[in-house]
Amino acid sequence: MADNTRSVNAAAGRRYVYGELINPGADEIAHERYSRQRQGITQIERVLRGEEVPRNVAAMRAALKAGGAPEPRRGPGFQLRVEPGFVVGHDTIDMRARDKVTGRAIYSADVYPPGVLYTKVLRSPFPHAKVTSIDVSRAEAHPGVHAVITYEDAPRSSRLALTGEPAFAGDPVAAVAAESEGIAEEAVNLIEVQYQELPFVLSPQDALRPGAPLVRSGLETNAARDPQFTYERGDAAQGFAEADLTVEVSVETSYEQHVAMEPHNAVAVWDDDYLTLYTSNQWPHGIANSVSGELEMPLSKVRVLAGDTGGGWGDKTGRHGYHIGAAGEKDRAARALRAEPQGHLRGGGAQLPAFRDGAARAQERRQHHGARGHLVRPVGRLRPALQQRRLGGGDPDVQEPERERERVQCHHEHCGHLAAAGGRGALRELLTENLANRAAEAVNLDPVEFRLRNIETELDQVDDLPYSSNGLRESIEHGAELFDWANRWQGWQRQRSLDGPQRGVGMMCFECNKGSASPPMTAIVQIQADDSVVVNTGAADIGGGQRTTWSMIVAETLGVPLDRVRIEAMDSHAGPDALGIFGSRGTKSVGTGMLHAAMDARAKLLQGSPPRGRRTSRTSTSARASFTASATPRTKSSR
Amino acid sequence: MAPSSASRAGSASPLLDDDDGAATVVTTDGSDTPVGEGDAVTGVIGVPDNVPLPEAVVTLNVNGRDYRVNVTANMSLLEALRQRLGLTGSKLGCDRSECSACTVIVDGVAMNSCSLLAIREQGKQIVTIEGLERDGVLSPVQEGFVQHMGLQCGFCTPGQIMQATALLQQNPAPDEAQVRRAMSGNLCKCSAYPNILSAIRYASEHWNA
Structure with a gap:
């Protein structure tokens, strides 16, 4: 012991x-x-x-x-062995697979609202420079161009918005919204910019050396x-x-780099002063929160949702400049495509x-x-x-x-x-x-x-x-x-032969901390009048089969067939904030929230007095109210 | 063994060939300009100088149906499919023939639609991911991808399926090396590659069923 x-x-x-x-x-x-x-x-x-x-x-x-x-x-x-349950523990076909193999699955860039504008960004060709002059008059006069904005118009507070002092090759300087992607691209080429090139530093070690060029003016050090x-x-x-x-x-x-197959994108649609943002992302609530702060709008008027998401690998967790850029034109919907990676x-x-x-x-x-x-x-x-x-x-x-x-x-x-x-x-x-x-x-x-x-x-x-x-x-x-x-293993520096290709053996461990169970783990489980189940969560499905896994958890807990569970996810207004799908927390954290919410709903259902003949008469169930339960278990972080 | 679609699409001239110039170019100010020896159109593709982008009405045969489509001179086939026909199954990934998420079959050959000009694809038989399902029955390749989980996020999947379909149309019983070679231009960041191989093996076994 x-x-x-x-x-x-x-x-x-x-x-x-x-x-x-x-x-x-x-x-x-x-x-x-x-x-x-x-x-x-x-x-x-x-x-x-x-x-x-x-x-x-x-x-x-x-x-x-x-x-x-x-x-x-x-x-x-x-050696972890789980006994198969009603649903869990059985091979299950991904519930999204059929829509994905037929091209019916809708990713956020597949949303084309009527009259949508296309945005394109002018990027600095230099790793560090200062813009000394910028002339957008030819771009503005280009037929089909709706708006041109430069760093002078962009909010200063904006983290990834336009800048007059680009700090990497690709830093956005100006942006165009136009009737088509081709026109926007042409207009970007018509913007005339003069840069003053500045010294730059590309490696972290060099950046910490005394006298290293500072990443941007006004900094005291490159250390963060x-x-x-x-x-x-x-x-x-x-x-x-x-x-x-x-x-x-x-x-x-x-x-x-992350290189998700689906490039970053956002499609902004305004309804009077209500903004709907379709964007490929890992955390709808997080992006909604950041966008609402940036645009000084209440969260109730910023809705972020994603369709199917073509991978994230962390890069689609936070708010980017293109989210603000796409939302820039209030009278027209706008798309930002193939936006900046990190x-x-x-x-x-x-x-x-x-x-x-x-x-x-x-x-x-x-x-x-x-x-x-x-x-x-x-x-x-x-x-x-x-x-x-x-x-x-x-x-x-x-x-x-x-x-x-x-x-x-x-x-x-x-x-x-x-x-x-x-x-x-x-x-x-x-x-x-x-x-x-x-x-x-x-x-x-x-x-x-x-x-x-x-x-x-x-x-x-x-x-x-x-x-x-x-x-x-x-x-x-x-x-x-x-x-x-x-x-x-032959010992250190021992080789059997020097002829032919050399082949060595080595030892390495890799430890992977997968599945952090961290609050908030929230979900709303609603048992419908016909015993089918709707689950609301704000969590995203970034392509790892999240909705299938969550459906299995809920179906197992409530004892209903898998195809009677519907997960409504990836919408900051339709579900509670369950934090992003990152750190491999989809199954363990969000799934735990769903498990507890389903258990809660089940308990409430059993405590209540179901109408007589519930099991045999389908029509009588319509009298029952839907049960709603939400749970935010505060279980310990486990490793 | 077919050469990779990337190299073929990439080798296409970005300029218009005059033998495709059957269409009338309609400028956005309403005046009609006949397509001449290509210069009337190619002149504005290079450096636009406040010249309205010419548009043309072309007929595209997609999934067995003719569509009259209004396209701009620099519009890719992918953009025409997605923006004009609403066929958003074909995906825009890299936009430069590297990832092949946009693969469609043109006259029996898998091509990267991001790197084809829509205006040049008149008179050709174009098949997209939306054209594989028949009366609610998935094609063998589609069924293979479902049964063998040949996908995760699914973004590259339409391209993978079109590439595999073109392969099996030419060679219904490829060996594994042939499959690997044919699929080598289609990238999958989720790394579903082993399952994609299984899916294509399934499709090959069920090809005539």
Whole structure:
């Protein structure tokens, strides 16, 4: 039995530092304010600063103290078996598949309102420049052009709107709305702009060097926060001092973009002072909130909805400039197509002290994340690296310092959410796994063995709580067995032959934190008079079969056939805000909301007195009112 | 083995060929200009200088029906299908023959409709994703994509299905290498590729059924 008392004591050695925004723009300020109202970020910040422990963890700690900690379950934690239910656990054809293979599925760019205008944007060809003159008279006079706006007309507060000081090649300077896409494109070419080119910086490391060109005038530094976000645990210096040797790695990733098959787009339709925005997105309520703030309109008059969505990968979570641009013409509907994507550059360095006996007791890691540093969110669900649970564990005096995530601005596209390959996690894996291999090589140890000696399988080192199950040791052993590691591993720097193509073997773990269960998890389940079910949620279906999964959850809970459940989603006015579909939270978070709402509706139905003969007489059900239930379960964030 | 549609569509001249100039060009100010040796139209495509964009009424045969369509000289076949005929099943992805989400079948050959000029497609048989279903029955390729989940977000799916349909029309029993080769120009960010292969295998097995 693990010594669970240390789970409480270890918390004292943990420290978070979370920096303040440098030179926050109007939009960052608005976003932080919104986040505070909406998600209680202030509490999260206090938690990150170590001034407060999260409520659920505090409750769990109290329960642990009072009742003694539960015995951690041993055994293969990765073998999860679910007994098939009424609907869940059976192969099910995606409910959207038929519409998608016939071309009937409507994506937001497939919406063509009558008299719709087309917008096109003039983009800077230079990574950093100042517009010295701009002449739109020829564009305005071009037949079929409805309006031309430049950075001089755009609201200054606008995060991604037009600018007179473009900070990446592609930064929008002016925009045209015209009768057709072709005319708009021609008009854009008729705008005459003179630029003064300015020095630029493209890599995050260069951007932090003294004297580096600033991303835009008026900045003091290219760093986005001061201090950067830092997480420390234990005494790193001591860990490094005691070690026999230290290994180091540093990596840089190439430029990453989301590249959803469906390009960004928005179609704005005005009905007097009521705006409907069709846009391919992952979070209708979030975009509605941001657009309503930008346009100073009540949320009741901004409706955001998406049709089927052609992928998102994080990039379609927030509000972009084209949302405002499309909404710019109040008397006509307008489309913005193939609008701006975002991109990321990441890199970092890490150090690991190692002992001759194959132990590693500390790690220091620095990561940077570069792009144009408009912060989409302050910290969000930022969590210390998962790898802490894997390296340097197994020792009560474990020391796990790290420095994580410098956010840096350079002359690249805007940086938003990125889901690709585990987001930040991919960089952590790259650093940590390289470190582990180098350390193993330095002490001449089998890399599998090195990990088995250093993994933590009993205690979650982030929350200092014992695992109910972990399975990490079993996973590594099982993987090694499948790979025939024992026979294929020949030792470090051993090659069987120098002839022909070279083939090596290597070891790496990848840990994926999939499915964050985080509030708000809301849904409205309405049992209709004929026993069919309508579910309302504001959550999006970005193409991962979300509506099918949710339908299965509701059908299973209520005991109705799958085809009698209809999910009305992706509409900020039709359903409650269930937060965006990002972080792989669709099934776990939104699905949990639906599960609870369905259970609630079921309970209400059973408590009520159904009319006699309900099961046999279909006509009598019409007398029944529809039951509505909504639930926002505040379950703990689970990992 | 058919060459990739991307290379064929990409090689098409952006300028009009005069042998297609059967249509009358109608300028937006109402005056009619006959299409001459191509210069009357091509002249305004390059650098527009306050010259109204010429429009032409062309006849497009789509999914077995003739449509008279008013198109501008620089309008792609994809734009004509989506904006003029309301056939929004064909998708605009990259707009430059890289992703093939816009694939349609023109005279039996899979082509990227984003890179074809609508005005040049007169007299050809164009089949889009909307033209595959018959009396509510999915085509074998469509059925394969449903049964084998050859899609997630579905945005590339119409293009994938049209490419696969063109392949099977030419070769109803391709081996896997032929399928991979034929489908190599159709990108899927959701990476449904293994399922797409299964779907096409299913379609091949059910091709004559």
